[in-house]
Amino acid sequence: MSPGTILDSKPKTQLNYFSTKLPQAQTHARLNIALATAHQRYTTANPTSSRLHVEATSHLPGGNTRSVLHASPFPLYITSGTGNTLLDADGHHYLDLVGDMTAGLFGHSQLKIQMTLVKTISSVGLNLGATTSTESQFAAVIKERVKCIEQLRFCNSGTEANLYALIIAKIHTRRRKVLVFKGAYHGGVLGFAAGVAVNNVDRDEWLIGKYNDVAGLRELITQHKGELAAVLVEGMMGAGGGIPGSAEFLHAIQDECRFNSIIFILDEVMTFRLAPSGLQSTILHPITHQPLSPDLTTLGKNIAGGIGIGAFGGRADLMAVYDPRTSPVPHSGTFNNNSLAMACGLVALPQIYTPSACLELNALGDELRARLNEVGAGTKMKVTGLGAVNTVHFVPNPAAEIRSVEDLEVDYGGFEEALRGLFYFWAIEKGYWVATRGLISLILGTTREEVEGFVEVVREFVEEYRDALRV
Template sequence: MSPGTILDSKPESHPNRSSSKLPQTHTQLDRLTAVLVTARERYTSANPTSSRLHVEATSHLPGGNTRSVLHASPFPLYMTSGAGNTLLDADGHRYLDLVGDMTAGLFGHSQPKIQETLVKTISSVGLNLGATTSAESQFAAVIKERVKSIEQLRFCNSGTEANLYALSIAKIHTGRRKVLVFKGAYHGGVLGFATGVAVNNVDRDEWVIGKYNDVASLRELVRQYKGELAAVLVEGMMGAGGCIPGSAEFLHAIQEECRSNSLLFILDEVMTFRLAPSGLQSTILHPTTNQALSPDLTTLGKNIAGGIGIGAFGGRADLMAVYDPRTSSVPHSGTFNNNSLAMACGLVALPSIYTPAACLELNALGDELRAKLNEIGAGTRMKVTGVGAVSTVHFMPDPAAKIRSVEDLEAQKGGIEESLRELFYFFAIEKGYWVARRGMTSLILGTTRDEVDGFLGIVRAFVEEYRDSLTI
């Protein structure tokens, strides 16, 4: 079946389909609110099994959920299987997967070499030997070859862990406790800064919150907290914060301030490693010297092991020596740090599948998609930001507005912009395209130009159908 089919019927056969055109005596927001009510009703009618499964799940899980970002109102869709870059839900709807597990699902749901490696490893090596293996050093060598700023590295279980360990190195190395991060950033499950310091964050009193892409603010905060800061932690593109690219001027200013003030520059490439063969850091060149970024520490995760849970942190050898068990008493333990499946899949995923050529091709397709989406939305509230194959669709009150930080996105909270984002989600789902509720898309390896063109087609249809709400 092709994306969008519901077993033997078309997505257009969803019940209660009605026109978005309402009497012009209503205000723009009133009309959109009425359209959203109908969209939610169609969603509920089309997905009774997911609705039932959600109700059942609430008896065992708070909110029926164990990963907050996957929650959706009135209920999330329950997926039963995936193949390649498609998903099948519990009600028989098939989708083109444009979420890619929030960038982690780069290799799709059934990549043949990954499947073969998993079966072979389970049958010939075992799941987890609880001992050192040569695979971990081989995989480390592969990563070092790709990310030139990494001299040594260690594995862990997630991007969250990678950032926590990198921060621990910074605090041990400098003897200081505070860390400068940026509003809107997400560095892991207990390291979120969407609107400031998240309520579940560790070390809540030790964060200094800056404004992304603001060089003057950065320099002032470094000056203000001189002698207290241990590190600056930043993403080269703010991922969960809206796929906002960092400017070369801003990111190199961070590097310069860290070097000048004996701070550690930690670059979070958990999401962004996939955006260039050597990570996003290799593409962000100094405005005058043309030199790439060279962070003291880099964190990785999500997509480096073919879809198996993993994290890694690495950088300067003298810093990584903090965790050298031959010379240091600082422990770094973790039962699954070097688990057989992640190590084996990583050794296949990067050298044999996500080669530099494959990386460049996928991200060029993503750049093309984003450019065409912005053409479709020109003059409307719709604006798309991102780098390469990872983007976010925004709805802004000012079509000419520039998006350089999450502060620029605050105008879309509430009102018509937030309603449009929700409507876009329902529209795409109904047409057979799996997108994140927050508008994020992340192309899976092997996605074709024809599939991208199909998505462009439904976005054109969305803009045409709701132009009265999208136009200022």
């Protein structure tokens, strides 16, 4: 089977609820009817997933152990993946356009990674509980790619990487507060989607600024420079909506941090994949044209070919906080240097996600974003992002620039939210795996023909619901 499998379950004739221009109230009502109809088709087409979800709720809160994967009325249960395709429990195939929220860059069955895993299991062993030469070799590979990293350490996730980087900053500066930005996501316990520290007990230690607001940034640092240990920021907001940081904003952070002896931490957990040396290498100072050079950089998600991983590194004097020869500060973690992640990282970056492969994939992503914005021109649909990581939005005024999550917050009566849900069901029904929040993250090996197929599906969506989508 191929993308489009589920389409066969859709009635051959479907009432177009938006064939004529209607007042907004009527359009909204018909939009809700269309969404309810899509819900029903989804439920009818996926009885096995529905049953598995009910069973899972007996063992897991909400039947779920990773909140971002939940979907209403129930998530689809995936049984296997090959390359950039997925198979669900009801036998439907999908082109994977999520790539495990950017972590699945290498797909589900990359041959070199498979061979590395088998070889490591059979000839090295699993968790050896000892130092190995592989970890220093992998560290050297990362240093070669990310030039501002002088030394680094491994951990188990991007969440951990950011937590450890913050500990370094607080120890080094002897300050407690950290400046982050509304909408940021720095890991499972470091989310700021609603402008508050989600899942973090010590909320008083956070200052929350507005992304891409240079004046606001400088004002906050001026007011709190004696308290601030670090500024932690993504070069592009990932979970916050695929919003790129401007060069002026990100270099202002770097300059203000240097001037005020604050540690500048750049979260590249998601964005490292956007350029051969990470996104930081592409963000040039408006005057000097120098790239960013953060004090600390955090990594994770895809650097080990799909095995769970995290890393944090930067200036050697800062990383010395965790040097056991001279510092009492511990950095432990049973699986920090596990055999599988270290071995796969040594293959994934130098042999598979080479600079040329990186540039090619991200060029395809830029092309996809441009095509989707062409398709949605004059409607509420707008796509933001960089390279192969993008997000589909539905906004009241698509002509306005999206520079922060505040620009995504206007939702008149849930109108745009309903469109987002309808788009999700439309894509799933046509055989394209997208995130409920609109995230698109291309997997290595995705072809231009596959991208074109998705563009055509989106074009059909826009035509079907044009009256609801019109500004």
